[in-house]
Amino acid sequence: MGLAWQQGPLATAAIGRFLVPVELPERMLFAEPLRRRMRVRFADSWIADSEDVVLLHEPGRYPVAYFPVADVVADVLKAEDRTTQHKDLGATTWFTVSAGDTSKARSAWQHTELPDYASELKGRVAFAWRAMDAFYEEDERIVGHAADAYHRIDIRQTSRHLVVRDGDQVVADSSRPLVLYESGFAPRWYVPREDVDESVLTPVEGQTFCPYKGLCSYYDVGDAHRAVWSYENAWTEVQRISGMVSFEADKVDVELDGRRLRLEPGQGVVSHGVDRDLTVEELSG
Structure with missing residues (x-):
């Protein structure tokens, strides 16, 4: 996310609004x-x-x-x-x-x-x-596109209790997740692998990339396709989440302190044309 992409203040899907007495143009560059x-x-x-x-x-x-x-x-x-x-x-x-x-x-x-x-x-x-x-x-x-100075990522340690289930199966149970706050997106919760039952994770082919976090790998959980992801070697600026795993709240049950998380506005990531058409070899080189 940045100033004009995803849900930034100048984007067409902005979640905030300018507090001004006049109506602003639909598009502002x-x-x-x-x-x-x-x-x-x-x-x-x-x-x-x-x-x-x-x-x-x-x-x-x-x-x-x-x-x-x-x-x-x-x-x-x-x-x-x-x-x-x-x-x-x-x-x-x-x-x-x-x-x-x-x-x-x-x-x-x-x-x-x-x-x-x-x-x-x-x-x-x-x-x-x-x-x-x-x-x-x-x-x-x-890599990917010009760096957006308005894109920010903050990572915080927390002792909140995160439980992930696929039906009756407990996939993860942690009281030491990291929460990643990224401009314009709902918070993402990352769990240490020691707190995850990796026997239920099935690696899937295909990786994506984030210009701010690096290469992302995915896993299935039961019938939930690509419900889990991990930046196994996250870029320097976000190294704290390297190897940890995160979960799609609309594909598996994710509870935070007993409260069920739901897919929020801005939670989904939409690829954007050729900017994301990069090979793994190019990103790793």
Whole structure:
């Protein structure tokens, strides 16, 4: 979740509201300086390198990084005979990105007839995330999409009593779970494996990824498909949940201090186009 994705304040499914006396527009875009050096790698070459990136937050999309054209290597962008219309930002020109012997069509774009209120994006170009080899902040690769400064994760230790059942079968019983609070999502409860009956967990094929937590593995419990998940090697920032397991409250019975948990708004995660089309090898590399 971030400022404009999932249930953030600028998202179309926001769970909060602005306390203002006038009705706000249905869609609000937000642009701000990233204030981080960002680089783009393509065909084994650095094709863009800038400390003047602007991040655009658009409802229903992950944030998009816009680079000054002056910070893109000369001759990398080849204008195409293709123009589309953005509902808020006007005419959009598309580019083929070329470096060495490698080219990818429709892999960069520029809004060429911006309204006056969107002048921050003038003279800037954005690159399709999956069309590039990689994006970096300084020397560290950023996976999935541009990092959203408004996305926050807090992890807290608790002594609350968490019990998970599949019918009459107790799957987990713990008084030392971790609770993970993630911007815009209902709390997620993670249980140490020592407090889980792993004999009832059946590993399933297929992993997903979170740009903020890493690779996620799944398990079935009885007939409940992918009812359990675990970040077996969570990324550094959330290392505390590594190897722990969490449970889908709409697939198995999860009780917290005797109270049955239910699927809450924001609890489900919706994949978002090609931003999530990554291979396990790429994420692990």
